[in-house]
Amino acid sequence: MRGINKSFGAVQALTDISLDVYPGEVVALVGDNGAGKSTLIKILAGVHPADTGSIVRDNKPVSINTPAESNRLGIATVYQDLALCDNLDVVANLFLGHELGAVTLKEVEMEQRAWQLLRQLSAKIPSVRIVVASLSGGQRQTVAIARSLIGDPGIVILDEPTAALGVAQTAEVLNLIERLRERGLAVILISHNMADVQAVADRIVVLRLGRNNGEFIVGEVSYEEIIAAITGASDNAVTRRAQARNEEENQS
Incomplete structure (x- = not known):
């Protein structure tokens, strides 16, 4: 992303923002409330189009004006509210909107793919047929992250994935982020928790008042x-x- 600007009426939310992310790395996007983090990821997710600036994906200029365009470019976003259906089981949540089968759902195949995906992430889910309402906060975050991988994306954006989680659940989610990196995905991590950031991120990009205010290599800062x-x-x-x-x- 280069020269990204976004305003809402008289409010200038982003000014000349630049951001790079590469396969197999975790980039932490940090900043105080109102720094522009959410606006920036919503531009990548296709929720808000940028006013000006350029976005290049795999050395090709692209435009992202809708969430569908973002998905087609291989960008998956896991928002803080997770957007899970509590009354449905894990399989149904993973494939919601992407069900296998036209007239009759291929339940067995979806269940097998669900287990396969969760095993790849070393996820601690007792059963893919348990309703999401019965899961812990860390397990719910696991399901949301696994669901984002159904479309085989290249970039995964995680918005405050460890917010309101306990120590054990936070460790579980941080392990998931490590698995995403090991799979060669580019991960953008939005977080206020500097311990989490320093534990899993490769680079840290700081936003302040809608502008870039520093980029650091973890381990050197x-x-x-x-x-x-x-x-x-x-x-x-x-x-x-x-x-x-x-x-x-x-x-x-």
Whole structure:
């Protein structure tokens, strides 16, 4: 993505945004509330067309004006609300809108493909015939991620996948993200949790007030530097604590 601009009336949501993502890597998109993260991923998902700017997919210029166009380009988006049907089982949720069979559904084939996909992700789902309402938060996130892979996408966008999850469930979802990378997919991870970001991301792209405000390689950047880029200030509570710790270590 290059030079992406988007406004809603008098509000300029994005200004001259650039973003790159490559196969087999996880790019974390971080920023404070209102930084433009959701607007940017909705442009990729075809919910909001960009006002100006260019998008190139596999070295070819493309336009994304609808979710259908986004899907055809191999872009799958898993939103924070997951959009699952609680009263349906795992198989029905995975193939909702993509059922196999014209007149009679191929239930056995769909069930086999569901198990195959979940095994590839090392997913911990007790049964593909259990209703989604009975699953934990981490298991529900697993189903939503697995559903995004039904169309064999090349890019998967995950919007706050570990929000409101416990420690064990968060670890389960982070393992899923690792599996996506191992399958050669490009993953865009939107998250406020810097521990999760540093655990699974390869690169971190920071947005602030609708503009690019830094790009970092994980392992070469400190937590304090990321916070400074997000807040736009190098002097904050986090950096002051880090400085105080460094001073104590030097004195000792």
